[in-house]
Amino acid sequence: MSEVEKYIKSIPDFPQPGIIFRDVTSVTEDPEGMKLAIDEMDKLLEGVDYDVIAGAESRGFIFGAPLAYKNGKGLVLVRKKGKLPRETVEMSYDLEYGQATIEIHKDSIKPGEKVVLVDDLIATGGTIEAAAKLIESLGGIVVKMVFLIELTDLKGRERLSKYDVASVVQFEGE
Numbered sequence: 661m662s663e664v665e666k667y668i669k670s671i672p673d674f675p676q677p678g679i680i681f682r683d684v685t686s687v688t689e690d691p692e693g694m695k696l697a698i699d700e701m702d703k704l705l706e707g708v709d710y711d712v713i714a715g716a717e718s719r720g721f722i723f724g725a726p727l728a729y730k731n732g733k734g735l736v737l738v739r740k741k742g743k744l745p746r747e748t749v750e751m752s753y754d755l756e757y758g759q760a761t762i763e764i765h766k767d768s769i770k771p772g773e774k775v776v777l778v779d780d781l782i783a784t785g786g787t788i789e790a791a792a793k794l795i796e797s798l799g800g801i802v803v804k805m806v807f808l809i810e811l812t813d814l815k816g817r818e819r820l821s822k823y824d825v826a827s828v829v830q831f832e833g834e
């Protein structure tokens with residue numbers, strides 16, 4: 661397991677009873693934590709042939725942006741509904757707690773473009789599956805999904821078995 665694990669705080673019963681919230685603010689607020697997180701996510705991209713990174717709002721932007729910068733790639737923003745100004749495609753999905761709709765600009769992905777999806781955390785995999793479907797609906801190819809944290813009990817990796825999924829830190833238990 662990566663050293664970055666020690667920077668992740670676990671808060672029981674947030675945002676509702678029974679959920680253990682894995683908080684990345686304690687990673688990003690610490691210079692060493694932030695560096696470790698980005699460097700180790702970056703290692704998961706070694707040898708991957710891709711054109712662009714797509715990050716899922718909002719915590720996916722935190723990690724997607726420095727990875728895009730470091731690798732000389734652009735960053736596509738997969739946003740919560742109602743934030744993007746031009747023509748979009750959208751998809752609704754269920755979360756570990758609640759429900760959401762995400763959108764992407766129709767011209768953000770060109771047919772045949774190879775995309776790496778980035779987020780802070782994979783729980784059920786619902787968010788990133790919806791993001792992947794949006795990218796595919798525009799003709800993009802999802803070549804890798806990279807997360808800082810994976811909640812293994814929620815079996816997102818099984819749901820996403822057709823994709824190449826990689827994470828830095830794995831937690832058992834919700």
Ligand SMILES: O=P(O)(O)OC[C@H]1O[C@H](OP(=O)(O)OP(=O)(O)O)[C@H](O)[C@@H]1O
Nearest residue numbers: 717718719755756782783784785786787
């Ligand atoms: O694998 P899943 O079950 O879909 O859950 C993971 C998603 O949930 C969290 O985002 P959230 O929707 O809470 O938004 P935020 O990043 O804006 O806090 C997290 O950042 C992932 O995007």
Ligand SMILES: Nc1ncnc2[nH]cnc12
Nearest residue numbers: 680681682756781783834
């Ligand atoms: N347990 C959890 N901790 C932090 N973010 C999450 N997103 C979905 N489930 C989460």
